Amino acid sequence: xxxxxxxxxxxxxxxxxxxxxxxxxxxxxxxxxxxxxxxxxxxxxxxxxxxxxxxxxxxxxxxxxxxxxxxxxxxxxxxxxxxxxxxxxxxxxxxxxxxxxxxxxxxxxxxxxxxxxxxxxxxxxxxxxxxxxxxxxxxxxxxxxxxxxxxxxxxxxxxxxxxxxxxxxxxxxxxxxxxxxxxxxxxxxxxxxxxxxxxxxxxxxxxxxxxxxxxxxxxxxxxxxxxxxxxxxxxxxxxxxxxxxxxxxxxxxxxxxxxxxxxxxxxxxxxxxxxxxxxxxxxxxxxxxxxxxxxxxxxxxxxxxxxxxxxxxxxxxxxxxxxxxxxxxxxxxxxxxxxxxxxxxxxxxxxxxxxxxxxxxxxxxxxxxxxxxxxxxxxxxxxxxxxxxxxxxxxxxxxxxxxxxxxxxx
Amino acid sequence: xxxxxxxxxxxxxxxxxxxxxxxxxxxxxxxxxxxxxxxxxxxxxxxxxxxxxxxxxxxxxxxxxxxxxxxxxxxxxxxxxxxxxxxxxxxxxxxxxxxxxxxxxxxxxxxxxxxxxxxxxxxxxxxxxxxxxxxxxxxxxxxxxxxxxxxxxxxxxxxxxxxxxxxxxxxxxxxxxxxxxxxxxxxxxxxxxxxxxxxxxxxxxxxxxxxxxxxxxxxxxxxxxxxxxxxxxxxxxxxxxxxxxxxxxxxxxxxxxxxxxxxxxxxxxxxxxxxxxxxxxxxxxxxxxxxxxxxxxxxxxxxxxxxxxxxxxxxxxxxxxxxxxxxxxxxxxxxxxxxxxxxxxxxxxxxxxxxxxxxxxxxxxxxxxxxxxxxxxxxxxxxxxxxxxxxxxxxxxxxxxxxxxxxxxx
Numbered sequence: 037x038x039x040x041x042x043x044x045x046x047x048x049x050x051x052x053x054x055x056x057x058x059x060x061x062x063x064x065x066x067x068x069x070x071x072x073x074x075x076x077x078x079x080x081x082x083x084x085x086x087x088x089x090x091x092x093x094x095x096x097x098x099x100x101x102x103x104x105x106x107x108x109x110x111x112x113x114x115x116x117x118x119x120x121x122x123x124x125x126x127x128x129x130x131x132x133x134x135x136x137x138x139x140x141x142x143x144x145x146x147x148x149x150x151x152x153x154x155x156x157x158x159x160x161x162x163x164x165x166x167x168x169x170x171x172x173x174x175x176x177x178x179x180x181x182x183x184x185x186x187x188x189x190x191x192x193x194x195x196x197x198x199x200x201x202x203x204x205x206x207x208x209x210x211x212x213x214x215x216x217x218x219x220x221x222x223x224x225x226x227x228x229x230x231x232x233x234x235x236x237x238x239x240x241x242x243x244x245x246x247x248x249x250x251x252x253x254x255x256x257x258x259x260x261x262x263x264x265x266x267x268x269x270x271x272x273x274x275x276x277x278x279x280x281x282x283x284x285x286x287x288x289x290x291x292x293x294x295x296x297x298x299x300x301x302x303x304x305x306x307x308x309x310x311x312x313x314x315x316x317x318x319x320x321x322x323x324x325x326x327x328x329x330x331x332x333x334x335x336x337x338x339x340x341x342x343x344x345x346x347x348x349x350x351x352x353x354x355x356x357x358x359x360x361x362x363x364x365x366x367x368x369x370x371x372x373x374x375x376x377x378x379x380x381x382x383x384x385x386x387x388x389x390x391x392x393x394x395x396x397x398x399x400x401x402x403x404x405x406x407x408x409x410x411x412x413x414x415x416x417x418x419x420x421x422x423x424x425x426x427x428x429x430x431x432x433x434x435x436x437x438x439x440x441x442x443x444x445x446x
Numbered sequence: 447x448x449x450x451x452x453x454x455x456x457x458x459x460x461x462x463x464x465x466x467x468x469x470x471x472x473x474x475x476x477x478x479x480x481x482x483x484x485x486x487x488x489x490x491x492x493x494x495x496x497x498x499x500x501x502x503x504x505x506x507x508x509x510x511x512x513x514x515x516x517x518x519x520x521x522x523x524x525x526x527x528x529x530x531x532x533x534x535x536x537x538x539x540x541x542x543x544x545x546x547x548x549x550x551x552x553x554x555x556x557x558x559x560x561x562x563x564x565x566x567x568x569x570x571x572x573x574x575x576x577x578x579x580x581x582x583x584x585x586x587x588x589x590x591x592x593x594x595x596x597x598x599x600x601x602x603x604x605x606x607x608x609x610x611x612x613x614x615x616x617x618x619x620x621x622x623x624x625x626x627x628x629x630x631x632x633x634x635x636x637x638x639x640x641x642x643x644x645x646x647x648x649x650x651x652x653x654x655x656x657x658x659x660x661x662x663x664x665x666x667x668x669x670x671x672x673x674x675x676x677x678x679x680x681x682x683x684x685x686x687x688x689x690x691x692x693x694x695x696x697x698x699x700x701x702x703x704x705x706x707x708x709x710x711x712x713x714x715x716x717x718x719x720x721x722x723x724x725x726x727x728x729x730x731x732x733x734x735x736x737x738x739x740x741x742x743x744x745x746x747x748x749x750x751x752x753x754x755x756x757x758x759x760x761x762x763x764x765x766x767x768x769x770x771x772x773x774x775x776x777x778x779x780x781x782x783x784x785x786x787x788x789x790x791x792x793x794x795x796x797x798x799x800x801x802x803x804x805x806x807x808x809x810x811x812x813x814x815x816x817x818x819x820x821x822x823x824x825x826x827x828x829x830x831x832x833x834x835x836x837x838x839x840x841x842x843x844x845x846x847x848x849x850x851x852x853x854x855x856x
Contacts, residue, residue, distance in 0.1 A: 217631075224628055228588070236659055240657065258661065
């Protein structure tokens with residue numbers, strides 16, 4: 037499995053910021069020196085997680101009786117920890133819950149931010165389980181030049197975007213960590229319990245923290261860890277001790293390696309994980325799409341015209357220099373941003389395969405491929421905006437209210 | 447003044463655990479290699495605080511119109527930071543508040559724990575100001591082998607002992623930090639703000655933390671700091687930004703050196719301080735009285751008989767080996783625990799001076815001196831027990847309830 041790594045084992049070999057391969061992947065940086073992006077197989081070996089292979093996918097479909105999501109099918113969610121245990125639970129009719137989150141870095145989320153939420157929504161529908169979504173206001177306060185009140189406002193704005201992904205308040209609780217700490221003593225107690233069981237040496241090894249880092253950053257990983265434990269939410273789970281599945285981008289894994297190491301010491305289950313790769317920046321796979329770089333990102337607030345302009349102007353092309361050459365030699369899908377984005381957002385497998393064939397053969401030109409992407413993104417963003425525009429402050433409050441959630445207890 | 451030291455200045459010269467002089471004084475250890483105890487003048491130089499001198503005491507009396515407390519008069523509160531500024535405020539009729547605290551380490555507090563509270567009560571009466579008392583449950587959880595629930599129970603027990611010192615709920619708020627974090631978002635926000643402005647290097651320099659310390663300890667000093675800021679208690683102070691005076695034992699000073707460095711960055715006043723020396727262990731001044739050492743301490747729960755036995759059996763004597771020798775040469779008050787304790791607890795200056803003369807001359811024997819102490823402590827402990835026995839759970843709740851306090855706003 038390679039899945040039972042202890043934090044103490046990670047100190048030397050895995051720093052989370054190890055860039056010996058030209059790839060840097062940690063919660064604050066994702067860059068690659070390769071134009072096809074991060075080498076995810078090497079990352080699996082380095083992080084000690086397990087590859088999502090055909091055996092797991094087949095079992096997923098067998099146990100749930102449903103076809104797997106295209107993000108799983110296409111290897112965009114590519115790595116896991118203990119997913120077989122979660123399927124065992126589901127098979128046995130035993131409850132668990134989902135936890136995912138977001139650090140509200142800017143008021144405008146981009147289309148890359150949708151990925152974990154769309155996938156989580158699908159997981160929730162398939163498994164019929166409650167979902168916890170944490171917005172880490174203080175992460176942004178600690179790492180960015182942002183006041184607490186600003187971070188809290190952004191969290192509120194972001195909540196609307198998250199809700200617009202289609203979540204249901206009957207089984208979804210969304211919270212900002214700073215708010216919940218001030219409302220739910222059990223949550224903060226779990227934070228302190230984690231902080232009692234992790235040393236500076238460990239966070240140094242896992243996150244690359246140094247002596248000149250502020251103590252807020254050093255203590256912060258416990259805040260990412262605590263929602264993995266159902267006892268942090270007595271108003272939802274009572275005194276039940278339920279296992280947790282965390283769908284997230286692979287750069288968040290260091291938090292949960294630490295959590296998995298601490299969990300048994302606190303009498304909790306190790307959280308299971310499903311890891312996604314990154315939506316590349318428009319300019320190509322050497323960095324991930326970033327909300328702090330206007331030109332790299334398609335925002336959920338962009339107009340159809342802005343989307344069209346950005347894709348046409350900035351989306352890195354795998355096409356040839358001239359039409360003649362392109363017709364003759366074909367384009368390179370492996371580095372073409374437009375094609376890569378369609379892998380994330382175009383659900384129809386046959387259509388995607390046709391595009392791949394046509395672009396590789398040269399039958400489809402770069403401009404034509406971009407047009408397909410522009411149409412798809414415009415449709416996604418416009419319908420997101422429509423759903424968001426209908427959300428009221430009361431809707432947001434409903435999701436953020438401390439309350440029980442409905443969940444199966446077969 | 448030597449009073450404007452920055453945290454960054456403290457890194458090399460002052461580690462808080464510097465024992466080059468044979469004295470170790472930090473929030474977790476107080477020991478001395480000398481039988482007269484810690485060299486407090488050297489500590490003032492090392493910590494960069496100011497000595498409480500006759501000029502300050504005279505001004506204290508002039509400004510307040512009252513004789514100073516015997517603990518000030520006798521140099522038991524011996525060091526300060528910015529006390530002149532507090533007297534300036536009082537002279538100008540401007541409000542400030544008091545903050546002190548306690549880490550609830552065992553259910554039985556000892557007579558040494560009374561000192562800061564008795565003195566604080568006196569300060570509160572003299573200045574007519576509100577008082578905040580923090581019980582740091584999590585400190586004991588993080589440093590000792592104690593569960594959170596146990597620490598919370600101890601905090602509750604300790605609160606009764608504190609109230610029995612004579613505090614008034616109209617101007618005193620007592621809280622456990624873990625409880626308040628779950629009730630008052632403003633308090634936790636100040637904790638995180640402090641954590642954003644202190645590096646690991648700084649807490650390493652001030653507290654001697656190392657790489658193998660858990661992140662809970664590393665982050666903890668911010669919890670001691672936050673109550674120094676009136677904005678942590680909007681339910682008491684509204685949006686007023688009031689200065690703070692902290693009476694405490696000198697071993698707690700490292701927390702507030704750090705706080706004083708951070709305060710201006712957060713737009714807060716630097717807290718002023720009054721530092722006390724330590725009540726020695728029964729066995730002598732090489733360690734302070736400790737609740738975790740049964741034989742070193744007189745507990746507030748002890749019976750008259752237990753007090754008598756402990757003092758007679760363990761109180762280190764400055765007397766001579768034989769009565770003849772003692773009558774001839776006299777006893778040594780500077781190392782005699784009984785005499786030292788009377789300096790803390792016997793308010794009558796003339797009586798104390800007579801005891802000093804008689805013991806030094808040999809007129810007073812060790813057994814007679816011990817008898818005086820036994821009577822005094824029995825009286826103090828018995829009346830404390832009587833006051834405590836009358837306290838109900840409702841009384842405790844009244845002090846711990848989030849509410850406004852009365853204070854002067856001349």
